[in-house]
Amino acid sequence: MIYILAILLPPLGLLFNGQPLAAIGNVVLLVVCGVLGLLFPGLWAVPSIHAVVSVYMTREDRRHREIVDAIERHGPPPPPSWRR
Incomplete structure (x- = not known):
């Protein structure tokens, strides 16, 4: 939905995406x-x-x-079982 808005009304799409300077x-x-x-x-x-x-x-x-x-909170994922 945000992409449609970015195509039709580019500055508004950027504002809704949280990018006021880009808008x-x-x-x-x-x-x-x-x-x-x-x-x-x-x-x-x-x-x-651009938008x-x-x-x-x-x-x-x-x-x-x-x-x-x-990853910082919970650590890296375990390795796949075939690599053990």
Whole structure:
């Protein structure tokens, strides 16, 4: 759902994902691409691509942090039975 929002309304998608500075940067990017989009129509996709990549990277960072925290709390997982 957050990816659909990031494609359709990039700054709002970034805000809902907890990235206010990226949302401000995306608004600036929207303005620049809006002005230059009159000459180069493909630039309209740049803010959406930025938002989707940013949301994906932030979610991956969170997932990685959760795994590292779990390993620090509970120790590494046991080795598979075939390696014993």
